[in-house]
Amino acid sequence: MNTERRVVITGMGVISPIGNNINDFRDSLMAGKCGITELELGDSEENKGINIKVAGQVRDFVPADFGLTPQDARRSDRYSQFAVAASLQAMADSGLKVDENISSERLGVYMGSGIGGLETFVRQSRNMIENGGGMVSPLFIPMMIANIGGANVAIRLGAQGPCLTTVSACASGTNSIGEAFLAIRRGDADAIVAGGSEAAINPIALGGFQNARALSTESDPTKACLPFDARRSGFVIGEGAGVVILEEYEHAVARGANIIAELAGYGNTCDAHHVTAPSPDGKPAARAMKHALEQAGFKEGEALYINAHGTGTHLNDKCETIAMKIALGEDQARKAVVSSTKSMTGHMLGAAGAIEAVACAIAIKEGMVPPTIGLTEPDPECDLDYAPLKARKMDIDLAMSNSLGFGGHNAAIVLRKIR
Numbered sequence: 001m002n003t004e005r006r007v008v009i010t011g012m013g014v015i016s017p018i019g020n021n022i023n024d025f026r027d028s029l030m031a032g033k034c035g036i037t038e039l040e041l042g043d044s045e046e047n048k049g050i051n052i053k054v055a056g057q058v059r060d061f062v063p064a065d066f067g068l069t070p071q072d073a074r075r076s077d078r079y080s081q082f083a084v085a086a087s088l089q090a091m092a093d094s095g096l097k098v099d100e101n102i103s104s105e106r107l108g109v110y111m112g113s114g115i116g117g118l119e120t121f122v123r124q125s126r127n128m129i130e131n132g133g134g135m136v137s138p139l140f141i142p143m144m145i146a147n148i149g150g151a152n153v154a155i156r157l158g159a160q161g162p163c164l165t166t167v168s169a170c171a172s173g174t175n176s177i178g179e180a181f182l183a184i185r186r187g188d189a190d191a192i193v194a195g196g197s198e199a200a201i202n203p204i205a206l207g208g209f210q211n212a213r214a215l216s217t218e219s220d221p222t223k224a225c226l227p228f229d230a231r232r233s234g235f236v237i238g239e240g241a242g243v244v245i246l247e248e249y250e251h252a253v254a255r256g257a258n259i260i261a262e263l264a265g266y267g268n269t270c271d272a273h274h275v276t277a278p279s280p281d282g283k284p285a286a287r288a289m290k291h292a293l294e295q296a297g298f299k300e301g302e303a304l305y306i307n308a309h310g311t312g313t314h315l316n317d318k319c320e321t322i323a324m325k326i327a328l329g330e331d332q333a334r335k336a337v338v339s340s341t342k343s344m345t346g347h348m349l350g351a352a353g354a355i356e357a358v359a360c361a362i363a364i365k366e367g368m369v370p371p372t373i374g375l376t377e378p379d380p381e382c383d384l385d386y387a388p389l390k391a392r393k394m395d396i397d398l399a400m401s402n403s404l405g406f407g408g409h410n411a412a413i414v415l416r417k418i419r
Helices: 022-031 070-074 078-094 118-131 140-144 148-157 169-185 203-211 249-254 283-295 314-328 330-335 349-366
Strands: 007-015 107-112 191-198 240-248 261-270 304-307 337-339 398-405 409-416
Touching: 007 022, 007 078, 007 169, 007 191, 007 249, 007 349, 022 349, 078 107, 078 118, 078 148, 078 191, 078 240, 107 148, 107 169, 107 349, 118 140, 118 203, 140 148, 148 191, 169 191, 169 240, 169 261, 169 349, 169 398, 169 409, 191 349, 240 249, 240 349, 261 283, 261 349, 261 398, 283 314, 283 398, 283 409, 304 349, 314 330, 314 398, 349 398, 349 409
Parallel strands: 107 191, 304 337, 304 398
Antiparallel strands: 007 240, 007 261, 191 240, 261 409, 398 409
């Protein structure tokens, strides 16, 4: 078994609150554009008692623009449509084509989702209550299950290699990319379509998160998601998908691929502490970060950008700051530049880590750190350099993306500038 196979990113695709293609996403990211907008729920019975005013909503998503027919759209949940759309973008960006420059058996799909087809679940539950179980759609299960996003991607691409769905809450997208990285390193595939997708902005999710006191109730979109700010009051729910094409380095070089960055490290731990709250000492999360950095060969003096989980909840931001200091050491942590792109997109749940991996790749390629917008009153307990308000030029050697999910799931991946 060859564990030294290098893994690189050769394509990317996004569906997000700040852009439905890589160019728009990149431009919005570096401009510090806020994709959080007013949420119009209506006055139906299901929306009673929901006090959430804003969300990171995907706008102007037309399935047909991504080759999805009206029948495809009717027969697939919104989260699955996002997964397919982002994957097709990423494949086109990479130049990979099944049976042309990669065999179907050597192409895999690893797609994460924290929840799966929740919109379908809500719609068919309503149908059952109103009309009885005999009227539940025969497509209910294959539209709702969390693995169907990845399955639909594989079907669309003809990818017959390893196919895995990761469900680890907010760490799902990062775990999917990390596990795909390991699969290519050990020789299971030559390329894997990896990422995450989520579409859970609906009354049942909003009600659950609201009543768990996790969501911000701020009505001003520019003040709702404030990672590392003393005024933060909860996260803002978002939706969308992020996908990267991971490819074995020699395979990519042989076909003349455009290599964006190298994926060089992955860490995965669990707090084993609480179903929603992070471990207050930050040690398990720090181990995931430290392992990923060590695997990537991080050395003191190298320029490090960290895309933090940075949700804008009181506990997450404080505990993640502690964890970064433990992982790097106090001095090195203060030299790193950190930001939370959730300040622009909201928290895309199972897609968050994937979209943030894309942000890290863009940061390396562009030599720019995306900002943490809205950060005007830093919390004294969050005292690192969080790149407030504006993007910053930086010749980045490595970029680390952190994801910390409900249940104590910690995941970190490290990208390195190609050399």
